[in-house]
Amino acid sequence: MRFCDLHVHSTASDGTDAPGRLAEVAAAAGLAAFALTDHDTTAGIPEAQRAADRLGIGFVPGVELSADPDVLGSGRSRGTLHLLGYFVHHDDPGLAAIARTLRDARAQRNPAMVRRLNELGIELSYDEVVAVAGRSRSAVVGRPHIAQVLVDRGHVGSVAEAFERFIGVRGAAYVRRDLLSAADAIAAIRAAGGLAALAHPVQLAIADQALFERVLRRLVDAGLGAVETRHPDLEPADTARLTELADRYGLLTTGGSDYHGGRKVNRLGSEQVPATCWQRLAEAAGG
Ligand code: AMP
Ligand code: FE
Ligand code: FE
Ligand code: ZN
Numbered sequence: 001m002r003f004c005d006l007h008v009h010s011t012a013s014d015g016t017d018a019p020g021r022l023a024e025v026a027a028a029a030g031l032a033a034f035a036l037t038d039h040d041t042t043a044g045i046p047e048a049q050r051a052a053d054r055l056g057i058g059f060v061p062g063v064e065l066s067a068d069p070d071v072l073g074s075g076r077s078r079g080t081l082h083l084l085g086y087f088v089h090h091d092d093p094g095l096a097a098i099a100r101t102l103r104d105a106r107a108q109r110n111p112a113m114v115r116r117l118n119e120l121g122i123e124l125s126y127d128e129v130v131a132v133a134g135r136s137r138s139a140v141v142g143r144p145h146i147a148q149v150l151v152d153r154g155h156v157g158s159v160a161e162a163f164e165r166f167i168g169v170r171g172a173a174y175v176r177r178d179l180l181s182a183a184d185a186i187a188a189i190r191a192a193g194g195l196a197a198l199a200h201p202v203q204l205a206i207a208d209q210a211l212f213e214r215v216l217r218r219l220v221d222a223g224l225g226a227v228e229t230r231h232p233d234l235e236p237a238d239t240a241r242l243t244e245l246a247d248r249y250g251l252l253t254t255g256g257s258d259y260h261g262g263r264k265v266n267r268l269g270s271e272q273v274p275a276t277c278w279q280r281l282a283e284a285a286g287g
Helices: 019-028 045-055 094-121 126-135 143-152 159-167 180-189 211-221 236-249 277-283
Strands: 003-008 033-036 059-069 081-086 195-198 226-230 252-256
Touching: 003 019, 003 059, 003 081, 003 252, 003 277, 019 033, 033 045, 033 277, 045 059, 059 094, 059 180, 059 277, 081 180, 081 226, 094 126, 094 143, 094 180, 143 159, 180 195, 180 211, 180 236, 195 252, 195 277, 211 236, 226 236, 226 277, 236 252, 252 277
Parallel strands: 003 033, 033 059, 195 226, 226 252
Antiparallel strands: 059 081, 081 195
């Protein structure tokens, strides 16, 4: 069977491989196709597309938008909600405007997090964070870049420790950023010609299955077209449960490694997602 990887990050956001390099890695891994799904930007798509065409590997232009996890408006959500957009037009003006808003929210949040770290007695400056992101010409500055500075400066031993102790949702220096509603994120993806998929559903951190289903139903009503059933954060039992839900709600299934290059242990192609997932998504997206 041939496989694909439909969740991959480049240096355009918080990965460490350039978009063109990803096509080489994906081709070397023998994948039929891969999707570039950078956080809050489509800037890497043209380069990745050119490299994929040159190497004869299938390519899905994508994006991963962060949205407000409080889908039902209960005010109690503690999780993370990410929406993947597949086959988006990378130069769609509406999507570009939304992505810019999300990046502006980061520009507010990131320095605030550095200030919190400074208050905790940890020495680093926001300029260092921007320099780390700038070294890879990243369009999106995020927590992984802050983590990198904490590691480089010797404040923590690893990126994982940086998240655990300081900048993860339960970390001492975590600052939330303003988020888009899930409905607006889905609408923006669809208006850009894309198909919206719920990424790593376990990160929503909803243990109650009935509650999770209510959230999923709300997202389906808003135009969700697929759900990620294979991802390093998902156990086999999660995959089985989500596949059954996808079936029941008429959603396509997707999956990927969430590869970030050297910043995470995830390896490209590790999730063994059948190439048929890619083909079905392509058909549903109209090409
Ligand atoms: P941000 O988008 O700036 O809020 O940062 C979120 C990103 O940090 C995610 O997309 C991951 O790439 C990364 N991340 C989140 N949690 C961890 C973790 N525990 N270890 C490593 N990277 C993480
Ligand atoms: Fe990331
Ligand atoms: Fe994500
Ligand atoms: Zn991701």
